[in-house]
Amino acid sequence: MQPKKLPRLKSTFSVDCVIFGVDDGVLKILLIERNEPPFKAWKAIPGNLVRDQEDIDDAAKRILYELTGLKDIYLEQSYTFGRTNRHPQGRVITVSYYSLIQKTDDIRPVTGFAKTAFWCPVHELPKLAFDHREIVEKALAQLKHKINYQPIGFELLPKRFTLTQLQHVYEAILEVDLDKRNFRKKMLSFGLLESCQEKQTGGSHRAASLYRFNKKRYHQLATKGFIFGL
Amino acid sequence: MQPKKLPRLKSTFSVDCVIFGVDDGVLKILLIERNEPPFKAWKAIPGNLVRDQEDIDDAAKRILYELTGLKDIYLEQSYTFGRTNRHPQGRVITVSYYSLIQKTDDIRPVTGFAKTAFWCPVHELPKLAFDHREIVEKALAQLKHKINYQPIGFELLPKRFTLTQLQHVYEAILEVDLDKRNFRKKMLSFGLLESCQEKQTGGSHRAASLYRFNKKRYHQLATKGFIFGL
C-alpha cells in the first residue's frame, strides 16, 4: 500500500486543517485528493510542512489561504498527533487545527494543490490518508463540545442570517433536533442578536427576518464571565 | 540574559508537563530548577526532548516517571507551542501536557534532574524559563474548564477521601466558595460516591466519613451520555 523507497525525512512537523462548513443543514469538511506519494490519489485533509521560520499558527493560516483564498477566518488549534509510525517517510509530528468558514463565501484556491478540493459530509467520509480520520474525529468532538459554551455557530453563517439557519447549524453540529420555540427564545434572550430590519428573499413562502450577531458586545460580556450556550 | 554561543539545534520537539496537586485546599504545580543553559538556574516546568523512536504521549509519561516515580497517572495533552523564537537555541516546538496527582503519594525522583523539584502554588509562581508561564496558564484554564464536566477532581485525592476534601479540590480549581450542602447533595446525587463505611481519624473534632469514587460505573454511564459536573 505504501511505496518502499521514499527518502527518510529528518524529524519534522506539519500542520493539518479540518475545515468545516455547513450546507443545507449538513456539516461538511473540505478534503483534497493527494497528487503525490505517500498516499497518492488518496483523500486527505489539507496540510503541509511547517517552514523553518514560520510559526505554527501562521502555517495553518497559510494552508487555509492557499486552499480557499480566505483570510481572517476562525481557527483553533485542535490536537497534536505524534505516533512514531504515523508517517511512512519518517518522524512527522502534526499539529491539527480546525477552522469554520461560511460555505457561501466564494472559495478560490490560490495554489495548484488545492484544485482537487471538495466538500464532504462528515458522515460520509471516504478512507483518508495517514491518521487523518482520527484527526477529523477529534476536531469534530471538539467542535461539538465547544458550541455548548461559545458562539461559534455564527462563523459558519453569513453575516446576516435567519434564526432557522442558525438552528440548522446547531442541529448539524450537535446531531439532535431542537425545539424551534425554545431555541429562538434562548438565542434572543442574550440580547446579542440584532435584527437587520430586513427579510430574506427568494423562497416561495413567508420571508424570514435577518439577524446579525453582535460580536463586540459578546466579547465585552465574556470578559465578565458571560457564557453563550444553548 | 541568554548565553550567546550555544549550538543551533535542528528542528526538533519537546514535551513539557504541568503537574498539578492540591495541598490543604491550595492548587500547586511541580517546578524544577534548571541546572543547564539556556535559562540555567531558572525555575521551569519539567520537560524534555522527545526521543527519535518515542511517541509523544510516552515522552510525557517518561518525564512524569522520572520526576515522581509514579506510573498510570492522569495525563492530558494540553496545547502545542510553536512560536519560532520560543527557544533561544533553535526551532523547538513543544507539546504540553498536564497531569493530576495525589500529593499524598510519595514522590521519589528517579533521575538527577528531578532533585530540585518543588511544589509551588499556582498563584505564587516565580518567573519561569522559556514560555512556561504561558504553558501553565493554558493548562490551568483547561483544568478549570474540564472540572465542570468530567470527574477529574478525584485524581487529585487519595482513593478514599472525605466530602470536605473533595469540596476543597473544587474550590481550589474553580477559585470560588461553594455551598457545603448543595455541593454534597449534587455529588451524592450521581450515585457514584460509595461510602467506605469508615471514618477519618486524627482531627480533634467530629470524624468525617470516607468515600470512594466508582470510576468503572462512571465510565459505563459516560458512554450513555452522562456528564459528571457540578
Place this chain on the structure above:
DNA sequence: TAAAGTTAGTGTATTTTTTACACTAACTAA
C-alpha cells in the same frame, strides 16, 4: 382569485434544577 403548499413566528404551563440558608451531632483538648 381561491386554494394548497411552505416556512415564519409566537406563549404558557409543567417540570427540573439551582440557589439560599442555620442548626444539631460528634469528637478532642483544655
Place this chain on the structure above:
DNA sequence: TTAGTTAGTGTAAAAAATACACTAACTTTA
C-alpha cells in the same frame, strides 16, 4: 464539663429547561 472545631443534614423560593400547536405571510398552481 466546657469550649473549640469540623461533620452532617432539609426545605422553600427562584430560575431554567422542557413540552407543546396554532396563526401569519408569502408563493405557486389550478
